[in-house]
Amino acid sequence: MLRQLHSLPGLLAALFVVLLAVTGAILSLNPALERLATVLPAAGQISVAELTGKLAKRYPETEQIVRTPSGTLIVYFTRDGQVGADRVNPQTGETIGPYEPSSFSRWVKNLHRSLLLDTPGRAIAGITALLLVTLTISGVFLLATRMGGWRQLLQPVRGTLSQRLHIEFGRVVIIGLLLSALTGVYLSAITFELISEGIEAEPELPQQVSSGIPAATNTLAALKAMDLTQLRELVYPYPNDPDGMYSLTTEQGAGYIDQVSGEWLSYQEHDATHVFYEFIYMLHTGEGLWWLGIILGLFALAIPVMAVTGPLIWWKRHSSKPKFAANSAANTADTVILVGSESNSTWGFAKTLHDNLVQAGYRVHSAPMNQLASNYRSAQRLFILSATYGDGDAPASAKQFFQRLEKIHQQPTFATAVLGFGDRQYPQFCGFAKKVEETLSAKGWPQLLPLDRINRQSPQEFARWGNAVGKALGSELTLVHIPTRPKTTTLTLAERVDYGVDVQAPTAVLRFIASENNTEINLISRLFKRSGLPPFDAGDLVGIIPPGSQVPRFYSLASASKDGILEICVRQHPNGLCSNFLCTLPIGGNIEAFIQLNPDFRPASGKAPIVLISAGTGIGPLMGFIRHNWAHHPMYLYWGGRSPQSDFLYEPELNTYLKDKRLTELNAVFSRTNDRAYVQDKISLDGEKLRKLIKSDAQILVCGGRDMANSIMTALNDILAPLDISVVTLKVQGRYREDVY
Structure with a gap:
């Protein structure tokens, strides 16, 4: 039900939501641009009376002064029988330039508010905002459910590119979108008079004014007591009108001022409903909070991406x-x-x-x-x-x-x-x-x-x-199911290092480059000085299609594409179709492969210590992490093999990394020596040290067979017991990551 509540409004409203988002993003620039072109006096620096006095010389026939929420001061006047409007400097009263609202901005605003359809368009815009509220709220609950609980909301996301983009953009902008949608619904309800704006309580119109000669504006007491930063609008009386009065609107209220005495004739404070309305209007438009407008505008730009990826996810689910x-x-x-x-x-x-x-x-x-x-x-x-x-x-x-x-x-x-x-x-x-x-x-x-x-x-x-x-x-049943297979790339074996023959565990480190046959890829790589390999990082997976099979086998990558090679570590199994193919592949031989991203298995950013644990070929991706540790974050490797003479995988490279500090400490144990030990044994022996590292926010990455990983988990749970936490706790915190098979 929750998924339908999210999908149906999204599909129905996608076009309108994108239209409102793009126009809203454009409009969000206006408060910031206006703010850049505005001179803002400090509070208490100048009164409304002082301003009117400075304007009197340049604009003797002033009709109205307006101060926008962003601080722009506009003077409306008559000169030689012509009506005009200028932007002025509030500190000096000097003219900045004519006030000419952008016709493009006005058109975009009408498109945003009413889709250029007047009342029906305003109704559509309001309904779209309501659908966006439904989308954002249901999206939050869907995300929490998908990620395994509210505490997991910020954990790395798995899935297709469309799913990852949809979720990553969504959880970054969700608060901003919800704010824009809720305020949009509120303003739409105001438009259709479903709720009150709170302006019914107008100031009482005075029945009697003082007689006499109108005083100069810079001498009026009410204006002298009013700080310019509080001004919204000042409307002048008609010239030579003995019953005329000034109409003044401020942030706190509105009223009428006697043109002779300069005293308030009547005054009405804005009620709480109107204050709330103005607050919501500010949140929605950014007028008065230009930086919020920019943020909401950037958030709105995520909607087109989500409007594309959302239907793609729905269609893939529907058609699959x-x-x-x-x-x-x-x-x-x-x-x-x-x-x-x-x-x-x-x-x-x-x-x-x-x-x-x-x-x-x-x-x-x-x-x-x-x-x-x-x-x-x-x-x-x-x-x-x-x-x-x-x-x-x-x-x-x-x-x-x-x-x-x-x-x-x-x-x-x-x-x-x-x-x-x-x-x-x-x-x-x-x-x-x-x-x-x-x-x-x-x-x-x-x-x-x-x-x-x-x-x-x-x-x-x-x-x-x-x-x-x-x-x-009692029947022969062969279940061969291959999820949609990505397009493969031809790779050529450029280098191999063999280990483990003496201990009946033949293992090879294989390094591949882009095949010469990949004409298009190699042309692009020559133009941009790239390796020609598809993009990947250490810890991602490569799917290899062995000859005679349609089922890919996956291996963890020990390199990144920026290294110019694709490197894997493979142990040859007696009946392993793919491992036998790879371990007997000659230099110059080709494979068909594709990349499967595995973003959750790699060290998180930061300076916290990193503990790497593996056995056998599980060392592959960990080598990639160490190789790229140019920032020299503390890295501790625990690895188990059979014999130091026969299958000490990557021994020369590890010694190099110890010397140049990319690897802080190496703990290698072997099961076919007089000191027979497994990697979990070394973990238990180093319990006190590991406990201190974990207390220092260390993250742990484990790669290898399931049995080994279970033994590691048991050993670490014993180590963590005095800290009142477990491996599950570390997993929830994103500090324990596995790539096991």
Whole structure:
């Protein structure tokens, strides 16, 4: 419901919101430009009476003096029968120049307020402002849910480029947009008299004035007591009118002044409603707060970006839900697949499972988890594939699942298997799928397979789960699902360093350059003196397509594109299709690869210490972080290998980095020596030192296998116990980051 509340107004109002945003950004410049061209006297420096005295010589037929919220002083006058208006210097009364409002600004203002359509346009503008309020509020709640709670709002964002741009821009400008939208709605309500502006209480019009010769304006007591900085408007009486009077409006109120005695004839303070109206008007326009106008204008410029990325996200989500062929009815199917998805990506995996089961001869019914039926008459097995939304919450297509499940009391005749999709970087990794599995188990539903989880939509992990499903069914089942594959780049192996043969762990550091065959890329690189590589940083991932397979394998990058090479560290596995291909690739050999950004796995900016922990090839991205540590931030590396003689990865480079202070301390341990130890053992031994580093706001980055990462987490939790915190606490603070596999 929340997503629909956000998406529908956005799609309906996108064009109008962009129009109001762009025109609002243009208008936001006016107060600042006006402020630059304005001379502002200090408070108490000059009175209204003094000003009128200085103006009397140059403008003997003054009709009106207006002071704008930005401080511009305008004199309206008659000269030789012609009406004119000048901007004047308030300190000297000298003419600055004619007052000529910009016709372009006036046109933009009308476009902003009424879309050049008068009353109907004002109504559309008001409704658009109201929709923008809905968009901003629903967007905040959606963001909090997506990020896993309000405390996670400022954490790094994952997703497609459109998603990242939409969220990053949104959370920067959300307060400004909400302020502009709310004040716009208020002013629109004033326009249509839905609420009061608070000006009904006009000062009482005097019935009698003093008789006699009008006094000079610079002698009038009321004007002498009025500071110029409080002036809004002074209207002069008609010449030679014995019943005339001055009309004076200030920031505090308005009234009439006797032209003979100079005393107040009547005065009415602005009521609280009008004061509030003027405050809101100032917030919306920036008039009187030019710096706020500039800020709101800059914020408004984010709206076109969000108006483009928002529909792109919606369209991708809408179009990504696949169509299922041979989708049997719920009551006739022997196999049921229920899907919990937020952005429809899980549906792609479900379709792969659906199609393979149909080809194997099963009658399959696939549907959202929200459509859980009270009974599946012919079902023999139930598969639940579900993502997790936010902090362990149900995704959109599974919001009603537990409500429907509670109404089912009979024991099913079919067995269940739950597969979760998520990201290990988040504390509630596959949290909703885990709740589903625990609930089904508590209700006593038979289990076909235990809960399994897929990290970052890994095709390899999904294929592995498919093998387990095939064994459980007694059928051969190969699940090959490839999310939309990016365009690949041809890279050429330029250098390799081999390790680990003596300890039966052949490992290679491979360095690639852009292929000579990439004509377009190389032409651009020659023109701009670039490497020809796609942009990436250390810690990002490269997806490599091995020959004979359509499933990419991902490796963490040990270099950045600015280094001129793409560097990875690969261990050769006996049955590893991609690792065998890479570790036997000759110099000059080519690969097809693409970059997958991984912005959450890299050191945060700042001077806090950095603790890097890995084992085996997990050292790759950590080497990239150390290599680029030219600012010499404190960096401590903990790494585990097998033998210092055979597989001490990057040993020469590490010694160099120790000497030039890019690496503060190296702690390497080996499991095939007399002092046999693993990296988690060294972590435990250095507990006191690490505790001090963590108290000094140190951040920790861990890269390597899941088992190693779990051991590191256990060791660190023991170290952190005296501080009354845990690794989960550090994760929430953004100080503990993992890239594990």
